[in-house]
Amino acid sequence: MAEGKKFGTFEGVFTPSILTILGVIMYMRLGWVVGNAGLLGAIIIIVLAHVIAVTTGLSVSSIATDKKIGAGGIYYVLSRSMGIPIGGSIGIALYVGTSLSIALYLIGFAESFNDYFGFGTAINDIRLTGTLALVSLTILALISTSLALKTQFLILSAIIISLIAIFFGTSNFEPQTVQLLAPEHAVSMEVVFAIFFPAVTGFTAGIAMSGDLKDPKSSIPKGTLMAIGVGLVVYISLAVFLANKVNSEVLISDYNILMKIALFSPAVVAGIWGATLSSAIGGILGGPRILQAMSIDKITPKIFGKGNGKNNEPVNALLLVFIIAQAGILIGELDVIARVVSMFYLTAYGFINISYFLESWANPDFQPSFKIKRWIGLLGFMACFGVMFKLDTLAMMGALIVIGGLYFWLQRKEVKLQTNDVWQSVWENVVNKGLKKIDDQEVEKSNWNPNIILFSGQSDHQSYLLQLGKTVSGRTGIVTNFKLILDTSNLQPLKKSEQIVKSEEFKELGIFGRQIKVSNIYDGITTIASAFGFSGVEPNTIMMGWPKGLENSKEYSKMTQTLLYLDYNLLYLDFDKKAKFGNYDTVDFWWRETDSKNAEMMLNIARFIIASPRWNNTSIRVLFVNNNNVDKALIHAKIYKLVEDLRVNVEIIIINNAVEQKPFYNLIEEKSKATGLTIIGIPNYQIEKQAEFVLRTNHLFETIGSTLLVKASNNFNVLDLDFVNR
CATH class of the missing domain: 1.20.1740.10 (Amino acid/polyamine transporter I)
Structure with missing residues (x-):
């Protein structure tokens, strides 16, 4: 024409x-x-x-x-x-x-x-x-x-x-x-x-x-x-x-x-x-x-x-x-x-x-x-x-x-x-300038700004781990879920475009999805933890399901050592398939004298949980185990000062354990059987004692509902929970 x-x-x-x-x-x-x-x-x-x-x-x-x-x-x-x-x-x-x-x-x-x-x-x-x-x-x-x-x-x-x-x-x-x-x-x-x-x-x-x-x-x-x-x-x-x-x-x-x-x-x-x-x-x-x-x-x-x-x-x-x-x-x-x-x-x-x-x-x-x-x-x-x-x-x-x-x-x-x-160019420019601004700031010990690497695995209850991961990341936190594809034959890696995973659930929750091939699951996790991220939004938290049946795994122990060495915050969820999270209305935080850094991390998690619409009617209890017969009023006053910034009704329970000296996990079994989510700090222990710790924890999980174990990095402040020398 x-x-x-x-x-x-x-x-x-x-x-x-x-x-x-x-x-x-x-x-x-x-x-x-x-x-x-x-x-x-x-x-x-x-x-x-x-x-x-x-x-x-x-x-x-x-x-x-x-x-x-x-x-x-x-x-x-x-x-x-x-x-x-x-x-x-x-x-x-x-x-x-x-x-x-x-x-x-x-x-x-x-x-x-x-x-x-x-x-x-x-x-x-x-x-x-x-x-x-x-x-x-x-x-x-x-x-x-x-x-x-x-x-x-x-x-x-x-x-x-x-x-x-x-x-x-x-x-x-x-x-x-x-x-x-x-x-x-x-x-x-x-x-x-x-x-x-x-x-x-x-x-x-x-x-x-x-x-x-x-x-x-x-x-x-x-x-x-x-x-x-x-x-x-x-x-x-x-x-x-x-x-x-x-x-x-x-x-x-x-x-x-x-x-x-x-x-x-x-x-x-x-x-x-x-x-x-x-x-x-x-x-x-x-x-x-x-x-x-x-x-x-x-x-x-x-x-x-x-x-x-x-x-x-x-x-x-x-x-x-x-x-x-x-x-x-x-x-x-x-x-x-x-x-x-x-x-x-x-x-x-x-x-x-x-x-x-x-x-x-x-x-x-x-x-x-x-x-x-x-x-x-x-x-x-x-x-x-x-x-x-x-x-x-x-x-x-x-x-x-x-x-x-x-x-x-x-x-x-x-x-x-x-x-x-x-x-698209506008957002790229804003992100670029924002990352440079964040990267120029010195890292300080301050409130937790979570950037979570999540390994949710493939199971019927995966969505609950995704939901909790997004909840504890807060409104501005970043969650990236990794799917690990086991390939022991050392085939070619996935193309960059194939590594991006998109789904309606990820979109709804605001979670980024990625998948990679690995020849070993534990090596794959440590590789991702070591290399993933970039300046300004470096990942600071690893979250995954609780490792039942891996108490004697040397590979798992090595992976845990690496994550601790990299100074990540660690979150492990043991999900109760029957009780789930109950009615999303009760959360227990268990503290002890040795939970100095874990306690501050729990407080940050509490802030994000109560800000989530799903948990907006939650009752929070802070349970402190008093093993040294310290005056309860003194402990209560100190803990109240720590939790008052949450601006919600927090019940503080002091458990006197100086006489009976019940094991910590036994007390949790007694008090938190019907709790929707129980949050416990992981104590410092020698890695060779990991198998013992996992076995005892497995036994605890058989008697209580869904539980989140936390291990804080060195970026968190030490909260003074030792009342013995006062």
Whole structure:
């Protein structure tokens, strides 16, 4: 198929943009702006409005020279940089806004046209003229986009002639002195700004034609910035001219002053009609292309993605634009429509600016040929939303609610493209800088910030170990579950992509999953413990199931020695398959004089447990075994001081054991039979006595419910639980 006609910078970008910029506001409201704000105030308003236009124009121009720009204008730019949900939500809003703006332009044309020829100016008369104009322009666009664009050259000529007629005209209303500041009883500057601002929102008309350009990467920056620049010069020049030629009272009261001072008034009338019609043509040409691009990306129904002819003209999308524009003409409530449309445009411009800022800050692959300072995008973003807040907070909230709803709908729809969006780069950049910040800090003995390596194994109760692992890691802790695949034949290791394990349970709990091949389970655990992790988030805790039946295993003993040498916190869970964790309502902490570091670790675990929704109604008991007949009140006071920071009701139980000297595990059997989770510290012992310790512990587990054994690393502080020498 032969490629259709493509347009250059002047015809495809500059002309539709400048014709939308030099519109009804310039002819019908600029004098009113100067009269109310004074010359200096008017210039400030014009410059402030153009800050948004210039920053957005610069931002979109920079993005356009980095990425391949396809059909769809702003939608295409946003969807390829910030992702489909944001690009699509802004694209839909901008499409509706563009369609409704056609109604605004044509009703403005109808009012001027009917008044000039003496036709009726009632609402139905305006609707009739506006409808006829809409039908005519739609037919023109259906016949040929090229013809519609060439028609804009005639309109541009009419505008230029009208400006010449104005600047060479004479005035009978010259002021004695130029009014530099706002006169008394003038409209507030905020209202004046709100009336003027739509004048600078038309520069994206050329961007919407991106799919019909010969070289969009070159044409969009040149054409857009040229249009904004010319518009700025014209508006400031005309403001200075009016302030010197017409007194403020006349400027405020007479909207048609330009026709009265012009050298040839019909030229101004032609300019007004040309401005309104050209703006409408810009919407009729640009709006359908936004919808067509979104339909191609499967955001909107695919019927609107179909085009006709060698140029793939978006006929179906154009017909929908016609329907929306006609609805706007028939509704007739243009004040309400106008402020909502303005908010949609400002929102789109704001997201263009933040898109550029995030791309340039976070994306290492962002290499535009048109380079600007990063802060320009941030300035434009803040200016857009600052102006929206000042102009109409209610309309701003309405626009954001609509766009937010579209965003979440597209997220759920899970539309995906074969392209990366900037958010991945943003998160990577944030993580990178965060890790460097954390790594620069000196390691101190402080509250536990858990980073857990979890070996949950494969069993029916694996999910409980996963749940508890996430619970004791807290809200910000990291849990990585490793699946060890035993392969004694020394085959090739798994590919990096195959080592990542994803499941719904991992996703729900916020656990990372990995799997590797190992020739020996215990060697695999020590290798992972020795090598896994990176600066800033080094693993500090190993968690696994309790090793029943391994009391005589030399490999297990060697692994334990290595983990202790590496100074990990160790967590071993013996899970009661029958009782599970009970009703998640009771936790016992067992302390003894030798549990100095384990006790502080238990306190940290307690903080995380009570913060978990599953354990939020938990009753915690701290049971201390008093083997030396120390005064119970003294022990109670010391323990109370340690646990009061938990800010929950903790029951402290002192068990006097000086006379009976019952074994520690026997006391646990008596007191914690019905406890949902019992937490016990692992004492210091010689590794050769490990078998004895495991056997005694196995016996204990036969008589109580689920139990977590903890062994704290040297990073924990020593809590003084020795009351003998006081």
